[in-house]
Amino acid sequence: MDYALELKDIRKVFPGVVANDGISLSVRKGEVFAIVGENGAGKTTLMNIIYGLYTPDAGEVKIFNKEIKHNTPKKAIEMGVGMVHQHFMLIPKFTVTENIVLGNEFVKNGILFDKEKSKAEVKKISEMYGLNVDPGELVGNLPVGIQQRVEILKVLFRGAEILILDEPTAVLTPQETKELFVTINALKAKGKTVIFISHKLKEVLEISDRITVLKGGKVMGTKNKEDTSESDLARLMVGRDVIFELPKVEANPKEIILEVSNLVIFNDKGIPSVKNVSFKLRSGEILGIAGVEGNGQKELVEAITGLRPIKSGKVKIRGKEIEKFNPWIFRNAGIAHIPEDRRVMGLVLPFTVSYNLFLGRQNENIFSNKGFLNLKGISQFADQKIEEFDIRPRDRNLTVDSLSGGNQQKVVVAREVSYDPDVLVASQPTRGLDVGATEFVQKKLIEQRDEGKAVLLISLELEEIMNVSDRIAVLYNGEIVGELNAKEATEEELGLLMLGVKDMRKEVAK
Amino acid sequence: MKKREKIIDFLVPVLSILLGFLISAIMIKATGKSPLQAYKLLFQGSFGKSIYDFFTFKQSGEALLKGAQLTLTGLSVAVAFKGGLFNIGAEGQFIVGAIVAAYFGFILNISPWVNIPIILILVMLISGAYATIAAFLKVKFGIHEVIITIMLNWIAIHLVENWIVVGPFSVQKYIGSATSAAGTPNVQDTSRLMPLFSGTRLNASIFIAIVAVVIIYILLNRTVLGYEIQATGKNIKAAKYVGINVGKTMIVSMFISGALAGLGGACYVLGTEKHFPGVFPGGFGFDGITMALIGGGSPIGTFFTSIFFGFVRAGATSMQLMGVHKTFTDIIQGIATLFIAAQMIIRYFLMKIGRKEKGPIKVMGG
Numbered sequence: 001m002d003y004a005l006e007l008k009d010i011r012k013v014f015p016g017v018v019a020n021d022g023i024s025l026s027v028r029k030g031e032v033f034a035i036v037g038e039n040g041a042g043k044t045t046l047m048n049i050i051y052g053l054y055t056p057d058a059g060e061v062k063i064f065n066k067e068i069k070h071n072t073p074k075k076a077i078e079m080g081v082g083m084v085h086q087h088f089m090l091i092p093k094f095t096v097t098e099n100i101v102l103g104n105e106f107v108k109n110g111i112l113f114d115k116e117k118s119k120a121e122v123k124k125i126s127e128m129y130g131l132n133v134d135p136g137e138l139v140g141n142l143p144v145g146i147q148q149r150v151e152i153l154k155v156l157f158r159g160a161e162i163l164i165l166d167e168p169t170a171v172l173t174p175q176e177t178k179e180l181f182v183t184i185n186a187l188k189a190k191g192k193t194v195i196f197i198s199h200k201l202k203e204v205l206e207i208s209d210r211i212t213v214l215k216g217g218k219v220m221g222t223k224n225k226e227d228t229s230e231s232d233l234a235r236l237m238v239g240r241d242v243i244f245e246l247p248k249v250e251a252n253p254k255e256i257i258l259e260v261s262n263l264v265i266f267n268d269k270g271i272p273s274v275k276n277v278s279f280k281l282r283s284g285e286i287l288g289i290a291g292v293e294g295n296g297q298k299e300l301v302e303a304i305t306g307l308r309p310i311k312s313g314k315v316k317i318r319g320k321e322i323e324k325f326n327p328w329i330f331r332n333a334g335i336a337h338i339p340e341d342r343r344v345m346g347l348v349l350p351f352t353v354s355y356n357l358f359l360g361r362q363n364e365n366i367f368s369n370k371g372f373l374n375l376k377g378i379s380q381f382a383d384q385k386i387e388e389f390d391i392r393p394r395d396r397n398l399t400v401d402s403l404s405g406g407n408q409q410k411v412v413v414a415r416e417v418s419y420d421p422d423v424l425v426a427s428q429p430t431r432g433l434d435v436g437a438t439e440f441v442q443k444k445l446i447e448q449r450d451e452g453k454a455v456l457l458i459s460l461e462l463e464e465i466m467n468v469s470d471r472i473a474v475l476y477n478g479e480i481v482g483e484l485n486a487k488e489a490t491e492e493e494l495g496l497l498m499l500g501v502k503d504m505r506k507e508v509a510k
Numbered sequence: 511m512k513k514r515e516k517i518i519d520f521l522v523p524v525l526s527i528l529l530g531f532l533i534s535a536i537m538i539k540a541t542g543k544s545p546l547q548a549y550k551l552l553f554q555g556s557f558g559k560s561i562y563d564f565f566t567f568k569q570s571g572e573a574l575l576k577g578a579q580l581t582l583t584g585l586s587v588a589v590a591f592k593g594g595l596f597n598i599g600a601e602g603q604f605i606v607g608a609i610v611a612a613y614f615g616f617i618l619n620i621s622p623w624v625n626i627p628i629i630l631i632l633v634m635l636i637s638g639a640y641a642t643i644a645a646f647l648k649v650k651f652g653i654h655e656v657i658i659t660i661m662l663n664w665i666a667i668h669l670v671e672n673w674i675v676v677g678p679f680s681v682q683k684y685i686g687s688a689t690s691a692a693g694t695p696n697v698q699d700t701s702r703l704m705p706l707f708s709g710t711r712l713n714a715s716i717f718i719a720i721v722a723v724v725i726i727y728i729l730l731n732r733t734v735l736g737y738e739i740q741a742t743g744k745n746i747k748a749a750k751y752v753g754i755n756v757g758k759t760m761i762v763s764m765f766i767s768g769a770l771a772g773l774g775g776a777c778y779v780l781g782t783e784k785h786f787p788g789v790f791p792g793g794f795g796f797d798g799i800t801m802a803l804i805g806g807g808s809p810i811g812t813f814f815t816s817i818f819f820g821f822v823r824a825g826a827t828s829m830q831l832m833g834v835h836k837t838f839t840d841i842i843q844g845i846a847t848l849f850i851a852a853q854m855i856i857r858y859f860l861m862k863i864g865r866k867e868k869g870p871i872k873v874m875g876g
Binding site: 015305307326327328331332344345346347348349351360362363368373 | 514732737740750
């Protein structure tokens, strides 16, 4: 058998953590090989070892049957390994061509940059793999999906035979993901080997030939696509059965808590991005807002949490209109908010877990007394929440930036739920989380509903919207184009509404 | 792992200072003089030639005095840092504090126990208010505080030095035009911070500095206000999102910052100079930036850095004996700051040393 990459007993230890514990796997030439695992399973460490960023403490790396000692990224590239990072390494003000040839430019007359030849070369490669990109366009003007293609072209330009794609779909819309898969298949058809890292099992099953599951730095198993299933992989990943259907009793909606009427909100550029949106949210129900990114979700969430003023319309909480748009006022009125980006907004990363857990509540009696912090109360509260929300490691004095994404999100959820709000606004609460953490957060949302809170869930993941919500409103181009009962909604119908092909309001009018 | 990072956080400024000394030594050597001899004089000039000298504060008194001065402006910059603001304006706030102290120190004449507290409170209020202009403009109109504080520096310098001190509040106006003295009239004896020991200029400003360090430490780490200041400084978006009034917090931290710089100016006038001199030696505020940077932005770190450089500067005068100019200490300080600013270089080597023994410091997840 021809192997592109072989790893034998790779071991990598960081102080206190065994990141890779005797990992062995072989990737065949010309296959799409997936590596899945929860956050912290050792995927990134392993990739960094293959790419030469880390030196393993023990074990053997073989690329095209040649053992690599003292690997460096330069060596790895020479051997034909290319890495497409999750966060793109592109210069927005450079053209596609300039980005691709950067560092390996064609030169004419000794010193001049040969633009024409570079362009032609880029064009040649992009046509070879069916990657349609305009070589003269500025990268900054391109959508994310196309930028990713530029990254792939960059790697191909450097002669990569093995392409490592690190969580490539994390930033893509469903449509873009489909296009990426076409690309991956094209690469495979040309004999390239693709290593696909992900924790989205559906995608992995769709695109890969074989799948290796990592957990706690160890290989839990390698499966052929045909011989496995989503639940099978999830069990290996998490170490127990994962329920894809969330246990949920019938909703029992009561009085109206949040009422939004004729809301018009401008975005940062002064353009209306929410136009005439109205909805009612009752206690004991979850209203899901579905939609493709950029259809007004961000502005809507910011307005109903007081972070952004509205142009016109009304926001009423328990029948009382709120006139001043200020986060403090909205929090006092009973609205808690799990923001879409925990690292940018939800947390003060250099603060400890315990300091993040009472953020915003520092004037309450448990946390302070006459202006002085009550360190004992803060610690007790933190320990209690860490236990209750299973935040790991169980150390309140760690800074949150040293926690994994899932645990960071648990800190945010723990804090927001502890406000004991009337309304919980959850914006993309499971973005970037692994299976276990996603399940945990979604269960908490349902738990909050069952306790009689009104929950507003804004998500780009259709599956999440359909599983968690009781009612679904679809936002398209700043307007709610349809409202459905979650039980009756189908993926197709929601998709049509999200793309603006269908508008339920017009149908009612007819 | 956490402990390890703490050790590195401590080693970075220490190594930066050592590198400052090392590179300066090469420069001294390049001028044909012996760096060892120069540093020996530097040491003797700051600590004294004997244990006896040290404990009678003959030289070390001067060092502590300079250290106290640096501490106050350093603390000023450090507090602003914690609140996410870069206060380049400590220089101007220092001058405002100095002139306010010179004025009230002159017109008040009750008793030291009344005069000094009143003067210091007035100084803090006025210098604090002066600094607040920058925070206010930032909060209200989004103008960057660096621009405003730089402009406020020049306003203070010219207003005070080129008008007040030579015009309405000049010694000529009060004592008579016959005197050849320059600057403002001397403050009353009841307003002065008197030397603590004979033969040294060391005065109560060292205690003022220590008390300020303790108060600021407690304020930042033990109070709700300090918590809000740090939350705003470390992530203003998060602070806003949880409902902290970030505008108010920024204004308060800038006020405290200005008050501390002003306090430095007051100590200088009431203790060292006795009046606002005709030729004002600038740079106290800018040195504060250096102290806060090397001290890692923490009150305690800033304090020790300031005291250390107090000793270096006090000793520098002695280096002149062998023809090494005393401003050589500025070079040491400057190089140390450079390494702090580019501290990734030092961190990288420290990590590399660590890697050989125990693996990398930063654990990458995934």
